[in-house]
Amino acid sequence: MSLFDRRKFLEVTALTAAGIAMSKGKEISAAPIQKKFELEETTVAELQAAMRKGAMSARDITKKYLERIEDVDDKTVNSIIETNPDALEIAERLDKERKSGRIRSPLHGIPVVLKDNIDTADRMKTTAGSLALLDAPTPQRDAFLVEQLRNAGAVILAKTNLSEWANFRSSNSTSGWSGRGGQTRNPYSLDRNPCGSSSGTGAAIAANLSAIGIGTETDGSIVCPSSICGLVGLKPTVGLISRSGIIPISHSQDTAGPMTRTVSDAAILLSVLTATDARDSATAQNGTKAQKNYETFLRKDGLKNARIGVARDYWDKRDEVDRVTDAALDTMKQAGATLVDVKFPTLGKFGDAEYEVLLYEFKTDLEKYLVERGSPYKNLADLIKFNEDNAAREMPYFEQEIFEQAAKKGALTSREYVLAAKKARTLTREQGIDAVMNKNNLDAIVAPSNAPTWMIDLVNGDCGSNYVSSSSLAAVSGYPSITVPAGFVKELPLGISFFGRAYSEHVLLRIAYAFEQATNARRAPKFLPTFS
Numbered sequence: 001m002s003l004f005d006r007r008k009f010l011e012v013t014a015l016t017a018a019g020i021a022m023s024k025g026k027e028i029s030a031a032p033i034q035k036k037f038e039l040e041e042t043t044v045a046e047l048q049a050a051m052r053k054g055a056m057s058a059r060d061i062t063k064k065y066l067e068r069i070e071d072v073d074d075k076t077v078n079s080i081i082e083t084n085p086d087a088l089e090i091a092e093r094l095d096k097e098r099k100s101g102r103i104r105s106p107l108h109g110i111p112v113v114l115k116d117n118i119d120t121a122d123r124m125k126t127t128a129g130s131l132a133l134l135d136a137p138t139p140q141r142d143a144f145l146v147e148q149l150r151n152a153g154a155v156i157l158a159k160t161n162l163s164e165w166a167n168f169r170s171s172n173s174t175s176g177w178s179g180r181g182g183q184t185r186n187p188y189s190l191d192r193n194p195c196g197s198s199s200g201t202g203a204a205i206a207a208n209l210s211a212i213g214i215g216t217e218t219d220g221s222i223v224c225p226s227s228i229c230g231l232v233g234l235k236p237t238v239g240l241i242s243r244s245g246i247i248p249i250s251h252s253q254d255t256a257g258p259m260t261r262t263v264s265d266a267a268i269l270l271s272v273l274t275a276t277d278a279r280d281s282a283t284a285q286n287g288t289k290a291q292k293n294y295e296t297f298l299r300k301d302g303l304k305n306a307r308i309g310v311a312r313d314y315w316d317k318r319d320e321v322d323r324v325t326d327a328a329l330d331t332m333k334q335a336g337a338t339l340v341d342v343k344f345p346t347l348g349k350f351g352d353a354e355y356e357v358l359l360y361e362f363k364t365d366l367e368k369y370l371v372e373r374g375s376p377y378k379n380l381a382d383l384i385k386f387n388e389d390n391a392a393r394e395m396p397y398f399e400q401e402i403f404e405q406a407a408k409k410g411a412l413t414s415r416e417y418v419l420a421a422k423k424a425r426t427l428t429r430e431q432g433i434d435a436v437m438n439k440n441n442l443d444a445i446v447a448p449s450n451a452p453t454w455m456i457d458l459v460n461g462d463c464g465s466n467y468v469s470s471s472s473l474a475a476v477s478g479y480p481s482i483t484v485p486a487g488f489v490k491e492l493p494l495g496i497s498f499f500g501r502a503y504s505e506h507v508l509l510r511i512a513y514a515f516e517q518a519t520n521a522r523r524a525p526k527f528l529p530t531f532s
Contacts, residue, residue, distance in 0.1 A: 058091040058109030079203035108153030119245035129164035129178025143245025160200030167197035187525035195224035220471035227449035227495025238478035239282030248365035267294035302514030304336035324487035356420035428477035449495035
């Protein structure tokens, strides 16, 4: 029986047994994990070494992760929406290639999970978490990034749950909930939110359900779940990774990216994913802008002589966050970095323009995808009607006002859209990141990634009270950012983000790796039933 079949009850209610117990005031017990997982916190390099020595095969590794999902996921984080029925067969083929002397890349035989808005032309579904796409035709071809993963020898292990439609259906949503998958939970404290929209990938990688994972971001959807789940999350420059075959929100801001437990694994994964794709014109510069091997930039002394701008706009929001991030700044200085306090005068001035752009592009981009996919629902009006007809399953907790707003928008030639797009770019690029970095001769900018995560609340939706988020400058500009574990508030992870100019991923990875090696701040979750 598939994971999806076992979870059909989640189509009716996202309240799990733990959630019901919480609502009734009962004590919750985390599912007991019978034995230490053999592959806990294992890196790509360590898995490759084990296969090279013959200690494990790709099939062995894949089987162990599938068993881990079976043993742990249903009882705790609910991050996997569907496992790949062909995963073991794929791994066996890759083992045969290894025995014949062919090793495709550092990802040969390595299991990877994909967010369920990334097309796969196989026996898994691609739904963006919506019941509306359950019966849509299987994509005719893999997303371009999936083609690259398969060509590199990765094993596509599973699809992960997400905030439905990448969290662009309602402003009152609960991150990590979808009609198809129910509610994903934070592995560090099961009553807390994993953030969205790449919630399933974040929770799965943090819980050691796969070696590596892929998320997607429009604004914060890689960075937030990565930081809140104690991971490294890399949001690349828009266009560095092809978006073809990914259910879209906005071609101005959408990108896929690595979500991993280490910076080195993120670099390995990024190296495989950067290529020019004829189906995505934004990748045209990758031949000259992309680096062939991002691992070569990883140095323990990567902070030495680095000039890093400290984005003070994000301090003085939460005392406990400031304590962790101030300690992180001390680490950077001790490692030889020069820190320069900076401010962004344009912060708070581009949010309305960003939202206008997203509404326009969501309508245009999504409807194009639906038609190309052959979906029975061809436009937003069709999806709105589906949700209304299936409200008990699709809208038990929040509605679809963003869908309704986007459906009213016109063409991308409209003056309203053109002006909003120009304003958003100017305030985040020329007058934002570029201006601050040029003025201060910076290699990167640093800011706290997040505050401690909030309670799962299916009544009120996400609580943003005193929440710290620094994703928008990089997201709206289309520039890269990376979050790295920086510490904890009790058992809840905090991350720190580095962002910078377009195509500066190699610089950010160098700095992030040096910070990671100096701090070793990540630790595996304990699957606590409640926060205390």
